[in-house]
Amino acid sequence: MSFQDDLVELRRALHREPEIGLHLPRTQEKVLTALDGLPLEIATGERLSSVTAVLRGARPGPAVLLRADMDALPVHEKTDVPYRSRLDGRMHACGHDLHTAMLVGAARLLAGRREELAGDVVLMFQPGEEGQEGARLMIEEGVLDAAGARPVAAYGIHVFSTTIPRGLFLTKGGPVLAAVDTLTVTVRGRGGHGSAPHRALDPIPAACEIVTALQTHVTRAYDVFDPVVVTVGSFHAGTADNVIPDEAVFEATVRTFSAGSRDRVKEGLVRLARGIGEAHGLSVDCAFGNGYPVTVNDDAEAEFAAQTVREVLGEDRYFPLPTPATGSEDFSYVLEQVPGAFLVLGACPPGRDLATAPANHSAEAEFDDAVLSDGATLLAELAIRRLARA
Numbered sequence: 448m449s450f451q452d453d454l455v456e457l458r459r460a461l462h463r464e465p466e467i468g469l470h471l472p473r474t475q476e477k478v479l480t481a482l483d484g485l486p487l488e489i490a491t492g493e494r495l496s497s498v499t500a501v502l503r504g505a506r507p508g509p510a511v512l513l514r515a516d517m518d519a520l521p522v523h524e525k526t527d528v529p530y531r532s533r534l535d536g537r538m539h540a541c542g543h544d545l546h547t548a549m550l551v552g553a554a555r556l557l558a559g560r561r562e563e564l565a566g567d568v569v570l571m572f573q574p575g576e577e578g579q580e581g582a583r584l585m586i587e588e589g590v591l592d593a594a595g596a597r598p599v600a601a602y603g604i605h606v607f608s609t610t611i612p613r614g615l616f617l618t619k620g621g622p623v624l625a626a627v628d629t630l631t632v633t634v635r636g637r638g639g640h641g642s643a644p645h646r647a648l649d650p651i652p653a654a655c656e657i658v659t660a661l662q663t664h665v666t667r668a669y670d671v672f673d674p675v676v677v678t679v680g681s682f683h684a685g686t687a688d689n690v691i692p693d694e695a696v697f698e699a700t701v702r703t704f705s706a707g708s709r710d711r712v713k714e715g716l717v718r719l720a721r722g723i724g725e726a727h728g729l730s731v732d733c734a735f736g737n738g739y740p741v742t743v744n745d746d747a748e749a750e751f752a753a754q755t756v757r758e759v760l761g762e763d764r765y766f767p768l769p770t771p772a773t774g775s776e777d778f779s780y781v782l783e784q785v786p787g788a789f790l791v792l793g794a795c796p797p798g799r800d801l802a803t804a805p806a807n808h809s810a811e812a813e814f815d816d817a818v819l820s821d822g823a824t825l826l827a828e829l830a831i832r833r834l835a836r837a
């Protein structure tokens with residue numbers, strides 16, 4: 448069977464049997480089987496079913512890390528591909544099955560080219576990207592020290608089922624994905640009769656004032672070229688027109704593109720909410736739920752990755768990513784500690800309209816596995832060329 452056909456078979460086996468979260472025993476088993484016989488030092492996770500594989504090059508040198516996430520989503524698949532999910536309510540709707548197969552492919556290519564390797568390659572097969580902080584847990588369990596020394600660079604690829612032409616790689620230096628946090632604000636007053644507000648302490652007008660003030664604050668306090676998005680998506684208070692409630696509660700999603708604005712927005716929003724509450728004699732509780740940090744590519748590593756795509760696959764296979772996207776990724780935790788680059792890869796199946804094809808996370812999302820061998824080749828070349836430069 449050809450290299451590409453083999454990866455397609457693995458990808459489809461993963462796709463048929465998706466697993467969610469940090470514990471992916473069947474997925475882990477498939478990866479271990481696929482890596483079997485390669486000259487790798489393999490370790491599995493304790494708190495999650497991760498696989499860390501180290502390939503030692505023929506010559507000594509530093510280490511480079513390549514990462515794939517492996518988890519699926521709680522989505523009921525509605526495609527009619529022959530390899531669709533056999534499990535109700537679980538689907539590889541974000542293409543992580545392709546990422547896993549591409550990294551297995553890279554492992555095979557690299558194992559065959561060990562003589563060229565001046566250093567080590569750490570292969571990071573990660574569960575729990577979809578909100579369970581799998582990358583952070585793997586870092587805590589030592590993935591960044593798996594080869595002995597900290598990697599000098601780290602790379603990852605994410606496929607997209609829409610918008611991007613099939614086979615096109617995009618990246619950029621600097622922020623590529625947002626940090627996402629949740630702000631919950633509880634405004635506490637004192638309930639009473641709607642006819643006599645002076646005998647109560649009404650939390651509703653103050654909470655409304657805070658909601659609008661948040662938007663004003665965002666437009667006045669942050670650089671427009673380092674954007675901040677605050678959206679209040681839920682607001683709850685009261686039960687009837689003539690009853691003043693004790694409290695009003697709202698939740699906002701907060702998206703930022705730099706660590707600096709992320710820190711400042713947390714402080715700024717809380718100060719504003721508390722200050723407005725205090726002005727009305729109310730108490731305000733603010734709670735931040737931390738999501739993933741900003742995914743920031745190293746400028747030089749992004750340029751190196753772009754150059755590698757152009758040299759290995761062709762000039763027309765690369766396009767600069769025009770702006771960051773507002774989604775988030777836990778590969779950000781790796782890129783906080785190791786300079787590297789995260790690339791996106793178009794995988795919209797032929798025959799689908801790029802503009803309207805269902806997006807990642809949709810029950811109808813489809814990813815074309817024709818991109819697998821190129822993805823694997825690129826990962827392997829990034830490692831070989833980066834080690835040759837170090």
Ligand SMILES: [Zn+2]
Pocket residue numbers: 541542543576605
């Ligand atoms: Zn994803």
